[in-house]
Amino acid sequence: MNCQVCGHQNGKPHFGVIACKACSAFFRRCCALKKKYKCRHNGICEITPNGRKICRGCRQMRCNLIGMEPERIQYNRDPLGSKAERMALSAYSPGEQSTSSSSDDQTELRLINRLVENYKILEQRRDQLYERRQSGKPRGRALNFKEVNRSCMDECVLRAHWIAATFPIFKSFSFNEKKIMFANFFAGNTILYLGKMCCLYGRTDRIIFSNTGNYLDMQNIQDFYREEDDENPSKEATRLGQASKI
Structure with a gap:
């Protein structure tokens, strides 16, 4: 099954949708750390399984749009996901950074x-x-x-x-x-x-x-x-x- 977020072929049921380990780990981390990312390109970034620097804002928005359910996360088990999930997340999107507030303001304007x-x-x-x-x-x-x-x-x-x-x-x-x-x-x-x-x-x-x-x-x-x-x-x-x- 393909991941509904990025299209990766190794998708499995996670948090109410079909997602790969990397995307499910990303969603888990966003919820656990209460992160809210913003895109600096008007929300049009491409999300692919082989992308090295995927926009966190667009990725998080995609997770929310397809219906990932935060209430299904078992925080008491592991708030940041398993070791395999953390490794997948790290390999999938290294070096991503959230944008500055001034850049966000210009984009919103x-x-x-x-x-x-x-x-x-x-x-x-x-x-x-x-x-x-x-x-x-x-x-x-x-x-x-x-x-x-x-x-x-x-x-x-x-x-x-x-x-x-x-x-x-x-x-x-x-x-x-x-x-x-x-x-x-x-x-x-x-x-x-x-x-x-x-x-x-x-x-x-x-x-x-x-x-x-x-x-x-x-x-x-x-x-x-x-x-x-x-x-x-x-x-x-x-x-x-x-x-x-x-």
């Missing part, structure tokens, strides 16, 4: 600037997309479930591009890792975005979806389940609307 600039691009693309979606329809109208579903799909694409452009390391993860991280990110980020839009429009009775002013009417939720061309909601739409109020 560059990341923040990149995040802000890319988010401006995201907002521009979002406005352009929603303007095209209007296609002659009135602005500031109530949306139904099909339109909201389509908007959510659009947002998935927009935000995925934003994340990939802002955090290059995201591209190096497997599909399943990307899926898990994006799902955890998307829900919280959507709540923040919708909250921002409601504040901008000064409305608490509506969920504003875009700068076009389109919204979900919380006072008439049964209309949410109605088709665009239906003048009156169907029995099923009314039933779903009533169930949503419970």
